[in-house]
Structure formats: structure tokens, C-alpha cells
Amino acid sequence: MNGHFKSAFWTSLLVLGGITAVSAHARPASSGVAAGKLQPQQRGAALPLPTTVNDFFQPGQQPQPTTIEGDPYQQMYSSIYNCANCHKVDEAFDDRVMGPFNTWSTSMMAHSARDVIWQAALAISNTESSMSGEYCIRCHAPQSWAAGLSTTGDLSNFTDPEHFEGVSCHMCHRVVDPIADIENPVEDNDILQALVNAGTYPDDPGNGRFIFDPVDTRRGPEDDWGVNMHGADILVSPHHNESTHCASCHDLHNPLMSENPDGSHSLNAYDSAHPTQSPHDMMPEQLTYSEWLNSDFADGGVNFPDGRFGGDHPTGTMQSCQDCHMPKQYGASCIFWYVDGIGLSPDIPDHSFVGANTWVLRSVHDMWDPNDTGLNDEALDRMSAQTESFLQSASDMDLVELEDELSVTVTNWTGHKLPTGFPEGRRMWLNVRFFDDEGTQMQENGWYDFDTGDSLLDDTKVYEIKLGLDAEMATLTGLPVGETKSLTLANTIIKDNRIPPAGFSNAAYESFKGEPVGYSYADLQHWDETIYDIPTDAIAAQVTLYYQTTSKEYIEYLRDNSPPDEKGGPSIGQIAYDQWVMHGRSAPVAMDSQVIYFGKSKITGDANGDGYVGVDDLLAVIQSWGLCIACDGDLNRDGRADVNDLLIVIANWDGQG
Template identity: 45%
Template structure:
């Protein structure tokens, strides 16, 4: 590739490279010379509000301190919506993103600190100007002043003038292209009545709509432009846009997809109407459809203390926003004390118990997100994971997040005789070679690698990633390849048939195994990712801070999502079944010392009811002499095959008489 035409668009720095002691060379490492203009987005713009975004403490007096099970403040305060700007992993990732693509931080801050961004403190884009309640994250005002970008007669009357007054109105909700009401008119799904006078309010259908969540849960890199047809295709490529210039269309389908959680939902069966999930999600709500239905489940309670004479509702939305982060909330409690990442005026002042409540809610959500079904299929077990969510499993931020299957095979003494997907809690190391890991891998294509000096291929350098190398995450109900491809969310390097929202994996059973224990785990932050944040940061100490917090909080200990143990039927095999020769009958997976019976029939495959149960042979049924399982759990018997029976069909089956009764093999 000829780089000379690109040189005016590059900000070059030099770096020492390894060389013989007698020779030290220099190599050019380049980051695109992006500016904040490259990340300008439609919607509300900095300094455009008449009334500022208030701190969550302004809401605490009326919406907290009375019932931590249902009150909005307590449910929200310990979770990642509240702590999005205190998250040490976000800070570490932001530093590297700024190294790789200068000014991209302004786009990140849009969603992690809407209050700070709208007041102009995302300049500089490394977040260093953010202060005070900018660290409130996605707080009460940030959400309750959101305006629907799509004109609808059911929306508040003021919305038409708000939309008309925008210099760049968005035509969709994504990538932080939000619209905030310039006035302090707090919006929500309920009619508060004409006598309500505590603050200005508007009833907003938008706050029940999944499109609201798309604002920050469909994320794209606007510095990249898609090269392809009118509708996205798996063959499309993405290139760096002209620099110091906003994206030409601001449409998410024309930008590089980093996260597509909303689009995954929009192409799922859940988006077509409510689904009865048997109480799995939704709280009091029997059927669920929207993001809010599952992540803000209905409860019975009131939104204010009794002194306000509130309405007790059976459809009070809980503000837990349960997701999948199972360690960072605990880290925030530690950072509030150490103040290593922010100052005292930015600390959350949240009761540490609320952080633990948030982690417990996330663990519960993960446990409900999937079903695990394990079956023996001849010489293998099949682990089926069914995605019960309305988006991919897992979904969201792809860096360091993963889900995998752990299988342990046990012999009759409960010794582990085989394991797949072993995880070492001390070193946080996962054996990825022996199991299936569900994840997405972004990275750099050859052109971007040449431009930036970073290696081609999968990479955690998300800011300069322009290619999806792999994505085997399990799609939701209603999946079709065409629909997901059209929203840049199709599987890559893996395939799912249309309509399939589960995935099967086969694991071969070791000879001595009589039981299998299968578990599914999710991990928020892998060792590989946290080490990347540590070693690639050349700007500040935020990578070290994130790493130290990761270690102190248990190294993002994997969260169990489901488990099942099954007893394994003995596996029967026959070799050397040739007329006039010696055949070997083998039965593996038996208890040590178990008496094993080999039977056969010349008349068919049954089934036949016997005193021991149903067997797959037709009478008359004949038996060979018994054999006994050795210390390896295998019983073998040599039998002579009579001459002259070539071509005669024989049906045969074996059974091991174990401590729990006879266990029949495959036939």
C-alpha cells in the first residue's frame, strides 16, 4: 500500500523497536489525525440547555431513602448506569482509545457522562475536564429529559418545537445522538395528574420504548465509513473517513458497528410483540417485549416516600438496569475510598451494600439469560445453550466479555478423568482450546494495520478496529441471517440456521467416565483484556489502576449461568466382528468391578420389556459370559464368531450392573 497520499492525514510519532545491541532502529507508528469534528453527531449540542442537568442528589430526597427494594434511587445508585463514569475499565479503555484515535473520547463521554458532555466538558476528550456530578454517569436527569427523535402525535406537545430547533436533528437513536429537553421538564411513562406540582413534568411514551435504549446501546465509530451497497452486507469493508470532518450521513448502517444490542433486539421476535416467558423476566409483567420490560421489571410499590401520598402501583419500573457486570460496582466502592481515579467531589458516596445489591442483580440476570440442557448422544455428550434474552448472548461491549462451557467427566470414584474449558481462578486463565467460547472479536484489516502500525487481525484496539473477525454469540428468538446482516450483526466465522436461538456442542466421553458435570460461565473482563489495558497504556496510570482493581476484586471471577449433572450410560463397542475370527466386546464408563452383561439377538432391535427394563433387542435374546470392569472402568470380552455366518445381521447390547441398578448401553 502506498502511504504517501495518506501522510497529510497522519499524526506521526516515533518509537524504538527491538534491535541488536549495535543497532537501534526507528519505526514510524501513526495514529489517524482525527479531531473532535470527526465525532460531531446530530442531536442536542454542548451548551444548548436552558436548565442544567442536575445531580442525582437533587432527586434523592423524593425518590430514595424509604424502600431499597423498589425506590428508584437505591436501585439505580449501585449499578453501572450510575457508575458509568467511575468505571476504571472505561477510564483505562478511554486512555488507549485516545492514543489510537485522538478525540474519539468525546463520543465515549456522550454516553458515559451525558451531563458533562452537554455542558461542554468533554473537551479535552480524555475526560480531564469532567468534574463533580459529571461523574454521576447516566443519571436521573439524563434519562428523564430525553426527547423522542421521531415525531409522534402522542409525544409531549413541546417536542415539535424542540426538534425544529435542532441544527442537526437525528433521524434515529444511536451512538449518543440524544436530544435533551432544554427545559427542566422531567419525563416519564405515567400521567402524574394536574395537581402534581413538585416539578414540571411530561408524560412520555418514549420512555417505554426500546428506541430510547438504542441511544447508547447501538454504538458505531463515526470516523469510519462503510464501503458497500445501500443495505449492509457481510462483504462490506470500512475505511477511515475524510479527517476533521463529520460523518457524511450519521446513519449507523454507514458507520463501523461496535455494539448492536438494540438492533439485535429489533430483529428478534421480542420486537414483534410481547412473549410469555413464564415469569423469567418482567417482574409483575407476565409478557415481555421491550428493553424496559426485562431491565426495568414491574414491581408493586411507590416512587416516593409515604409522606408524599404517592400512588402504589403494580407496574412500578424498578431502576436496577440489571446487566452482566459482576465486579466493577465493588471496585467503585474501593475507589471512592482510595480516590486514585477521581477526587472527593466526584466520589459516589453510595452505601457499599448497594454495590453488592447491583452485583447480585446482575448475577441473577445472567442466571436467567440462558437454559442449559445436557444429553448423552452415543459416545458424546451434547451441551445445548438456549438464549432466552432479546439480543445476542452475550451482547454489548465485546472487549474482554465472553461466555463458555465447562465440562468435567468423573469416574466412579468421582475423580476428574477429563475436563473441557478449565479455568484457573488463581491465574485467571481459561483453556480456550478444549471448549467453545462465545465472543466477538474486532480488529484491524490490512489497510488499517498499514495506516496505524498496529498488527493486522483481531485486536483490543477498538477505536481503530474496522473489521469483525469472529462472532459466534447466540442470536435471539426470531433470528434470520438476512435481517441480522442488514443491521451489521450477522454471525462471523460461525453460522446459525434461520430461527435458531440455541447452540449445540459435542464433547467426547472419556472411557472411564460415568458422570458429566456441565456448567456455563460468563466473564465480564478477561485476563487478556485487562493486561492489554495495563501494557498498552502509554499515557497515564489508569491501566494500572484498572488492573489493580481487577485483581483486588477477584480477577472478574466467572459467573455461573447454568449447570447440569448427568449419569452417563455405558458406551458399548464391538471390533473384529468377522466370521470365524475373535471379536472384542467392550463396555466403557462402568463402575469399577461392575458385572457387565453382553447380549445379542438375531431377530431384531426390540424393544423388549425385561425384568431389568426395556432393552433394544428382540427375543430370543442370548447372553455371552459376563465380564467385570477394571480400574479403568472398562469391561472387555473376547468371543469367537462362528464361521459361515457372514452377512447374517446381529443386534447386540450390553449392560453394567452398578450400585444404582443396571445401566444399558447403546445398541
């Protein structure tokens, strides 16, 4: 790769959306409140909708705010290597958790603006609703948004690699708690009061309603830093340990729409801010923070004796987003750990921000200069393994034979719906394969082809959310009624059977529009059961819970609906599709996989089912040796007969029924 970017990719970025620049971010006239909804005759069926930056205005800090003293805004831009100089892995003390830079650089937070899936979705959004990309840039490139680079609604102002740094060190560590608290830095009071005086204080979190310090400071939760080597003031901020810190970008609604009395959503008047600015009156998009807020995790926490989450957490009780996604580790956050007053700590937060994106980081590494991303093959392999392990910790699966039926129960152990977040392309499903006594597959539910990305999922349970257009919106846009993959235009939810977290209640979830749609869960239910008929002569089944980040249906939507490249090169949607193919078609990850044998002896170690554990069972394991499904020797149901199964026989020797 020459320079900072591959030429076709960089060219496509410069022309995304093709939107004319608008004077952005000024609060609309008449205090920014729309007088009402558009009348049908004012709306045209042609796209894009004639929206402006005013339609996407959000309270909170606005771009390039002056300081309290009236001095110019102090930019957040600083080479990532300025932070890396001190906050990196110390080769003399080889512990990766010592390097916040090293772990952050392998996170999707770091590369949220380089994410080619997002860039394709951004380009399409601008073809559907003018200037809608400005709203997206808030969270995917917040420091560039704060610098005023989103005024075109696309990425054409992003002319430097630093503009694509995503959710950067400087952005997060300048964020101010929106709620005044005596434990917060005293400087915060003036920042909050200035927003109140300007009429832009955000009453609700979410929607990218940032509050950040106009002055270059370093905020964080630690109060034992000893020596300040930053050249900027350090302010102790408990807010950085709180889930509300994450709410800004992980609770999102569409401000183009307002809720009607019947629960439907309609477009607001154009060129005006949302009439109430209450997210609860808008069309929901992704509600991860609200899902957490209305769970047991937010109400005292959930304890995990098995330590599946939290790293070196002292109690194992998970409460905040940070507890799971920034687990505590022993180490240091600075290479000067050996200096008196700095030292090592048992609770350094891992800045990997591990989540559920299984492939886009490899795309970033393929398309961008490693000198700008900080990525390398070793780090990517480590993050892939960490992501897969995290996904496998998110749920438990139980299989039970019920006469001629198989019961499969999936339990959600995350602090939000499973899956959660971005609604398009993400899904979980059950793959069930039945076998006869010769190990031949008889039937498969939830078929997926790893070579092509094709699937047949109508005969199984798929956990997902589907958005749609009602008749009114279809008329206005010229698009068909029903399911849509457009986040910008969707005004109804067709399906949402994602599994809620522990502590779920229907009333609480209805209060923030997070209730199940086309499905039902009882209060406190955070699991789901699916029943399959067992075919005649089937003696075993292998059940796998798969998760996929980007479905073939969604990537084809991006490819087919992305605007053409003005220079004649591939569209950003085509580039996204090609990357998807190149990196394994977003290969599904097995979150859990088990084998169940039907009608077998329940005696542990009895491989041949004769009611006794002895030499014949050792021989049964040896005869089945190797990979096998529905074989006698696979006692621990891991799909193979091996030493572990021999040990099970020995441990239960002479056992009888």
C-alpha cells in the same frame, strides 16, 4: 479515603490522554460532509491518528443548547441527593422498590463515568485517535457532555464529583422522543423542529445522538402522579417505556470509518464528519438495540410462563428493554406515597438496570467516596445477587448422551445476542469435566484458574466477538494485521459466534451488520449445540456455562497500553488492573451447571440403577451424603446428595422399570 477521591486516582484522571483542547461541537464547514476518503499518501503510520472533534460529530442535540425562546440552557447538574430526598427508600415502609435513587445508585448507569475499565479504555483511545474520547464521553457522562465538558476529549474538565454521575436522573428524564407522536408532550414538537431547522435532526438512533429538553423538566411515563413537588414541569412521556429510549447508547458505530463496496471499512477524510452520517455505513461496535429490533421480542414479544423476567409484569410477555432491565414491582416511587393522589402502584419500574457487569461496582465503591456514589456494602451484595440471578435467567442448558458423545445445547432467552454489548473482555464458555466411577476427574475442557485468571479455552466453545485490523489499517497504524482490542482502530470483525435471540434471521442481521462471522445459525435458531467425545470409562460429566465480564487478556491490554501518568503515579490502566485483581479477577459466574450420568437407569429415584425404587436407594443417597460428583445419590444432578434426593426417592417409591 480523604476528600472525594484517592489522590493517585484523581491525579490520573486529570491527565488522561493529554489532548490539547479544541473548539468542539461546532458543525464542520461545508455542511459537515466529507468529500471522500483519504488517499494512502495522506495517512501516516504513527499514532495517534490526527483526528479532531469534527470527525466524531453526530447529529442530535448539541451541548448547551439554548431554549426555544433563546434563553440559556438550563443545566442538568443537581446533587443526586436532591432527587434522593424524595425518591428513596422509606424506612417506615421498608420496600427497596420504593426508592428509585437507592436502586439507581447500585446500577452501572449511575457509575458509567466512574467505571475504571472505561476510563482506561478512554485513555488508550485518545493515544490511538486524537479527540476520540469525546465520542465516548457522550454516553458515559451525558450530562457532562451536554454541559460542554468533553472539549478536551479526556476527563480533565471533570473537576467536581457531580461531573462523574454517569447516566443521571436528570439526563434520562429530560430525553425527548426523536419521533413525533400525538401522545408525546406538545413541547416536543418545537424541540424537534429546531433540530430540523439547524440541520442536526438525527435520522437514525444510536451513536449518542441525544435529544433532550434545554428546559429543566421532568419527563416520565406515569400519568397519575397527582401532586407535583419538583419545582419543574412534569410532562407525560410514553417514550420512556419504549426501547428507542435506550437506543441512543446501546447501538454504537465508529464514525471514523465508512463501508466499502466489498464490505470492508476504511478511514474517512480527517477533520470532517462522516460523509453520510448513516450508522449503517460505519464500522459497527456494539449493536444491542438492533439485535433486539430484529427479534421476536420487538415483534409481539416472548412470553415466559416461569416468570424469569419482568418482576410483577401482568402478562409475562417481554417486549421492551425496560420489561427485562427495569422489571415492574409493587411499591412507590416517592416517600410521599401516603399523600392523597400519590399512593402505591403495582408497576413501579426497578431502576437497578440490572445487566451483566459482575464486579466494577465494587471497584467504584472502593475508589470513591460513598457520599458521592450512594453505595454501601449491603446494596452491593444485593446487586451482586441480582446480577447473578439475572445471568442465570438468560439461558437454558440441555445435556444429552448420544452413544459415545455428549451434546450440550445452550438456548438464548434474552432479547439480544448472548452475550451482547461491549465487545472486549466479555465472553461465555462451556466448562466440561468428565469423571470415572470413583468420582475422579478424567478430563476437563474449558479450564479456568480462579486464583490467577488464566484459562485454556481452545478445547471448548467460547461465545464472543473478536475485532481486527485488515492489511490497509495495519499499514496506516503500524499495528499488526489480525485481532485487536482497539475499538477505535478496528475495521473488521474476525469472529462473532454469539447466540442470537428468538426470531433471528440472517437477512435481517446482515442488514445492520450483525450477522454471525466465522460461524452460522439457521433462521429462527436461538440456540447452539456443542458435541464432546465421552472418554472411555467416564460415567458422568459436569457441564458449566460460565460468563466473565473482564478477561485477563483484556485487563492486561489496558494495563500495558495505557499512557503513563504525568505525575509519576500509576497509570489508569495499572489502577484498573489492580482493581481487577483486588475484586476477584472478574470471577466467572456460573450461568448454568448440570451433572449428567452416562448409561444410567432412566427411572426417577433409582439411585443404584437396579430398576426399582426402594430402601436400597435411600441407603445409596445416605452413603453419598454431601458434596459429590458422579455419585449414585445425587438424583437431581446438583452436585450433592442431600434431603432433596431423599425426597425424590420417597416420591417415586415402588417405581419400576
